[in-house]
Every structure is written in C-alpha cells, then in structure tokens.
Amino acid sequence: MAKDGEKSGWKEYIWNPRTREFLGRTASSWGLILLFYLVFYIFLAGLFTLTMYVMLQTLDDHKPTWQDRLATPGMVIRPKTDETYEIVYNVEKTESWDMYTQALDNLLSPYNNSVQAEKNNDCVPDQYFLQEDSGDVKNNPKRSCQFNRTMLELCSGIRDHYYGYQDGKPCIIIKLNRVIGMLPSKDGHAPFVTCGAKKEDSDKIGELLYFPPNGTFNLMYYPYYGKKAQVNYSQPLVAIKFLNITANQDVNIECRINANNIPIGSDRDKFSGRVSFKLRINTID
Template identity: 60%
Template sequence: MFVLTMYVMLLTLDDYKPTYQDRLATPGMMIRPKGNALEISYNSEDTESWDLYVQALDNFLAPYNESQQIMNNKDCTPNTYFIQEDAGEIRNNPKRSCQFNRTVLGNCSGINDRYYGYPDGQPCVLIKLNRVIGMLPGKDDQSPYVTCGAKVNYSQPLVAVKFLNVTYNADINVECKINSLAIANPTSDRDKFAGRVSFKLRINKN
C-alpha cells in the first residue's frame, strides 16, 4: 500500500516546477562567501586566512563564465521579461534563463582582480536573491535594488558589494535589504532572511 501511495504521489510531481511551495512572497537573501555563521573574518597579511573565501567565490562564479552562459542561457533583450509560455498541453520545457556574465560585476568579477580585493582590505561580497517561482521583481519600470553599507556595482541577479576604507581590527555589522515596488512587505519581523541579510565583517592587520 505504501509503495502504491508513493507511486501515485510521484505521478503528480512536475519535473520542472515544484507542485507545492510555501506562500513566502518575499525572496530570501544570502551572501557569498558565507563564512561561519555569516561572518567574514580574516587577516589581510595572512594568505591562508582569506584564500578559502577567494576559492569559494571562484567556485560560485564558475557557472557565470561567458562560455557557460553562452552555452546554457539566452542572450535576452535588456529590461524585458523573457517569458516562455506553455502552449496548452504542450509544455515548453526545459525553459532557458537569461545570460548573466560575471564580467558585469566589474572589480568583483574575479577577472581583473583574481583575489577579489581580499589582500588589499577591500573585499567583495556577493549578494543573491533566493528564487521565488513566478515572481516578476520589477514593477512600473522600476527594477529591484539592494541597499547596504557598501558600494553596489550591479543589482540583479547578483549584487557585487565592494567594501572600501574598512577600519582594521574592528567588527563591522552589515545589513542589506531589498527594495522593490513589486514586494508589498520587503522585510519580515518573523523571518530574518526575508528580504534582507545581515553579516559581520572583520579584517585584521598586524
């Protein structure tokens, strides 16, 4: 009986879209590299202390290489939604995403500066929005943007934040929030990751 129940349930699952999902309308936010307990702490003069952060960013951005983007994704028209509708019972799957080349992240792309500013005390932190299926983030020609205590180089789907003039040997608490007309309540008191992310940055120097 259990096997039959599982079989029937599996028949209802969609290979490309979850059958059930929560009602969370506000996307969560997360940073890369994450570090331990959302804390990025290192010594700018100690390569071993920041090399793991650099490796984590390299691995995370690998799918954003131009060759991978051209191969897997579509070169979409800027400022236009790329909507791929199904034709009745004919499913338009698998759907393709728009290209996002890491070069748009500028000095935080890891191309011009392969160490993302970490040994110079000007580290890059990437902020990403967790996907909410079916959400169209822009509204009234306004794209969503993220604000936090750092310089934002690009806003969607990754935000590259480069910290400048960081005070050494001190804890810096950072909170980044999403602002979008398409989201009624961009932050939630019940979920600290809904529409925002907080982390601590500390750069030591001998």
C-alpha cells in the first residue's frame, strides 16, 4: 500500500487534476515565471548589445586603439622552410637547395617591378613618407612606396635564378617586423643591417655583400600605418650574399638592426632587433 501511495503522490505532483497544477504550479504561475525570465534575458541581451555598441564606437577600423609596441622590433630571415633557423644544403645536390630558391621566389614575386609600379608610389628616398589624417577626416587608404625587386641586385633572382645556392654563394633575405607608427631613426640616418659570425666561427664567415647598399631600410617605407590603412604596403627587405663562407662546417651567424633610436635587444629575447641562424654549405657527401 505504501508503494501505491508513493506512486500516487508522484503522479499528483506531476499533474494534479483537482488543483490543475503541473509540477506544483498552476498555468498562471508558470506563465508569470516564464514571462519574468523572458523579460530578464531580453534585458541582459539588450545591455550586452548596448555595451558592445558603445565599445565599438571607440575603435578605429584602420588603427589599433591600444598598442603594446616593442622598443625593438623583431627580425626574421628568409628562406625559412620549417621552425628551425638552419640553412643546410649540398651544392652538388639540387634537391637539397631547391626548396630554398622556391621560397625566395615566392617571397619576391610581389616585388616585381611591374607589380610595384602598378600598385605603389615612386617616393622620394631618405625621408619619412608621412600621411597624416586631417582631424576627424581619415586619409585612407594610405599610399605605399615601391620596393622594386631589382634593388636586391645579385640577390633579386633575376639574373641568377638560383640566388647563388648552386655555387655556394647563397643569398639570405632579412625582414624587420612591422610596427604601426614606428619611426626607426632620427636625424635622417636610416637603420641598417649588419651580420657577423658568432665568436667561435669568426674566421669562417668570409666576405659579405649587402643589398640595397649598406643593408639599409630606407626611411621612405616608414611609418607603417597598418594592414587596413595601407593595403598595398611593401615591406622593405635587405639581402645578404655570402661570397666565400667556409664549406663543410657549421657557421653560426647573427644579424642585427642598427639605428640611433632603436635600443639593442636583450639576451632574454633572441628576436629583439636581431636574428641568429646556422648556415652550412656542403661540397662533399
């Protein structure tokens, strides 16, 4: 009997025909509580939408409102086919260096003179290409200066389609990371790149050639205004050609940026204003 009573009690809790209650509430009670939660969640959604709208009004589509700008921008090298900063190949084995030349072809194809002439300006060198806004009137889209592939001369891949890899005189391309609004020098002195071997390999690196001359990042490519504001921006490059590096040995190399208003990076951040990599050119199996 107790079991029948318990069963009857559960049935009445779910639906009580005498009081016409479902799960302990009448229809009007369920209607009121559902109405309360409906109004409550509509209010929360409206408050969230209003908050997002107000916040978005403070943002600029073309420029970050806040920037955690590094005092010293990072540097990278190309070609780079994996996560390691190592370029190792055998002069006699085309398949060992073909991936490097393909990577450089892909990097430099947007820098073809015809492409640059179509998209970008022929700017005045050795001075910043400033394009300020006029109050609330945005000067967008902003123009960009041409960086022609031919400026890399022996490392352009035009005369030598293999960038020197086939004869043990490879080219390496250096890029300085983009930083919005950065003016990388003062007093008209353009930043430039220098490369050298680590102390233990100082007698192995041999002679270097820099393109453009002196390995400079010309001032006309700065400041950078951002991907949306400067859609055709062509990042300046510096190429280093190794003329007679010691073969069949690891040579550890470091390249760094030199500028009178960019501080030297710390040992705690190896990509702060410099980049290190290993170069090994084998001539024997």
